[in-house]
Amino acid sequence: MEYPTLxxxxxxxxxxxxxxxxxxxxxxxxxxxxxxxGDEAWERLFRVQQNTLEQLIVFVPAxxxxxxxxxxxxxxxxxAVFIIGRFFYAAEYIKYPKxxxxxxxxxxxxxxVLILGALFGIVRGLI
Amino acid sequence: MEYPTLxxxxxxxxxxxxxxxxxxxxxxxxxxxxxxxGDEAWERLFRVQQNTLEQLIVFVPAxxxxxxxxxxxxxxxxxAVFIIGRFFYAAEYIKYPKxxxxxxxxxxxxxxVLILGALFGIVRGLI
Amino acid sequence: MEYPTLxxxxxxxxxxxxxxxxxxxxxxxxxxxxxxxGDEAWERLFRVQQNTLEQLIVFVPAxxxxxxxxxxxxxxxxxAVFIIGRFFYAAEYIKYPKxxxxxxxxxxxxxxVLILGALFGIVRGLI
Numbered sequence: 001m002e003y004p005t006l007x008x009x010x011x012x013x014x015x016x017x018x019x020x021x022x023x024x025x026x027x028x029x030x031x032x033x034x035x036x037x038g039d040e041a042w043e044r045l046f047r048v049q050q051n052t053l054e055q056l057i058v059f060v061p062a063x064x065x066x067x068x069x070x071x072x073x074x075x076x077x078x079x080a081v082f083i084i085g086r087f088f089y090a091a092e093y094i095k096y097p098k099x100x101x102x103x104x105x106x107x108x109x110x111x112x113v114l115i116l117g118a119l120f121g122i123v124r125g126l127i
Numbered sequence: 128m129e130y131p132t133l134x135x136x137x138x139x140x141x142x143x144x145x146x147x148x149x150x151x152x153x154x155x156x157x158x159x160x161x162x163x164x165g166d167e168a169w170e171r172l173f174r175v176q177q178n179t180l181e182q183l184i185v186f187v188p189a190x191x192x193x194x195x196x197x198x199x200x201x202x203x204x205x206x207a208v209f210i211i212g213r214f215f216y217a218a219e220y221i222k223y224p225k226x227x228x229x230x231x232x233x234x235x236x237x238x239x240v241l242i243l244g245a246l247f248g249i250v251r252g253l254i
Numbered sequence: 255m256e257y258p259t260l261x262x263x264x265x266x267x268x269x270x271x272x273x274x275x276x277x278x279x280x281x282x283x284x285x286x287x288x289x290x291x292g293d294e295a296w297e298r299l300f301r302v303q304q305n306t307l308e309q310l311i312v313f314v315p316a317x318x319x320x321x322x323x324x325x326x327x328x329x330x331x332x333x334a335v336f337i338i339g340r341f342f343y344a345a346e347y348i349k350y351p352k353x354x355x356x357x358x359x360x361x362x363x364x365x366x367v368l369i370l371g372a373l374f375g376i377v378r379g380l381i
Binding site: 118122 | 129136140146150159164180183184187
C-alpha cells in the first residue's frame with residue numbers, strides 16, 4: 001500500500017496548504033474568528049478548504065478500499081487525478097467561483113469511480 | 128473486512144448523494160458560491176450534508192477499529208443502523224429541522240457504541 | 255496498531271464531546287437549526303467543533319500511515335500531543351478566540367510531522 005498511501009499523504013499536504021492559506025487570510029482580509037463571512041476573497045479561500053474537506057472524507061477511505069480490493073496501481077492513478085483536479089478547482093474558484101466545474105468534476109469523478117470500483121472488487125470476491 | 132468496507136462505502140455513496148443534492152440546490156434556490164446562507168430550503172440541504180460529514184469523520188475509523196478489535200459482523204450491523212438513521216435524519220431535517228432528533232440519535236448512538244466497543248476490544252487484548 | 259488506534263479513538267471521543275456541546279448549545283444560546291450564526295458564544299463552540307473536524311481529516315490517516323511506515327510508538331506520542339493541544343485550543347477559543355494560537359500550533363504541528371514522517375518512511379522503504 002506504499003503508492004496509495006503516498007498519494008493520500010500528498011492530498012493531505014495539499015489540504016494543509018489550503019488550510020494555512022485560509023488561516024493567514026483571516027489576518028489579510030480582516031475576518032476575525034469566529035466569523036466565517038466577510039470579504040468575499042476570504043470566503044473563496046475558506047470554501048476551497050471546506051470543499052476539499054468535504055471531498056477528502058470520501059477520497060481517503062475509498063482510495064484505500066479500491067487499492068485493497070481491486071488495484072493499488074489504479075487507486076494511485078485516480079488519486080493523482082484527484083490532486084490535480086483540486087489544484088484546478090482552487091485556482092479557478094479563487095479567480096471566479098462560477099468556473100469551478102472542471103476542477104470539481106476532476107475530484108468528484110475519481111472519488112465516485114473509487115467507491116464503485118471498490119464495491120465491484122468486494123462483490124466479485126464474495127460471489 | 129469485506130462487510131465493514133461494504134457498509135462504509137455505502138455510507139460514502141449516501142453522503143455523495145447528499146453532496147450532489149446540495150450542489151444542484153445552489154442553482155434551484157439561487158445561492159451562488161461562495162455564499163452558504165440564503166433560501167432556508169437550501170440551508171437545510173447544506174446542513175444535512177455538513178452534519179453527515181461531521182458524523183462520517185467518527186463513523187469510518189470507529190467502524191474499522193470495532194471490526195478489527197471486536198467484531199466485523201457487529202460493526203456491519205451498527206453501520207447499517209447508521210446509514211438508515213442518516214436517511215431518517217435527512218428526510219426529517221428537510222421537512223422540519225426540529226424533528227431531526229430520532230435520525231440524529233440513530234447515527235450518533237452507533238458511532239459512540241463503535242468507539243466504546245473498539246476501546247473495549249483493545250483494552251481487553253492488552254491486559 | 256493497538257496504541258495508535260487507542261489514541262485515534264480518544265481523539266474521536268474528544269470530538270464527539272465538542273459536537274454534543276455544540277448541539278446542546280443550540281438550545282442554550284437559542285440558535286435554531288439550520289442557522290449557524292447568532293450568539294457569538296455559540297459560534298465559538300461551533301468553530302471549535304468545526305476546526306477539530308478540519309484537523310481530524312488529516313490526523314487520522316496521517317497517524318496510521320506514520321505508525322505503519324515509521325513508528326507506532328511515536329505516532330502515539332504525537333497523537334497524545336494532538337489531543338492535549340485540542341483541549342488547550344478549545345479552552346482558549348471559548349474564552350477569547352485571539353489566544354488560540356498555542357493550541358492551534360499543538361494540533362497542526364503534530365499533524366504535519368505525522369505526514370512528513372510517514373512520507374519519509376515510505377520513500378526510505380522504496381529506494
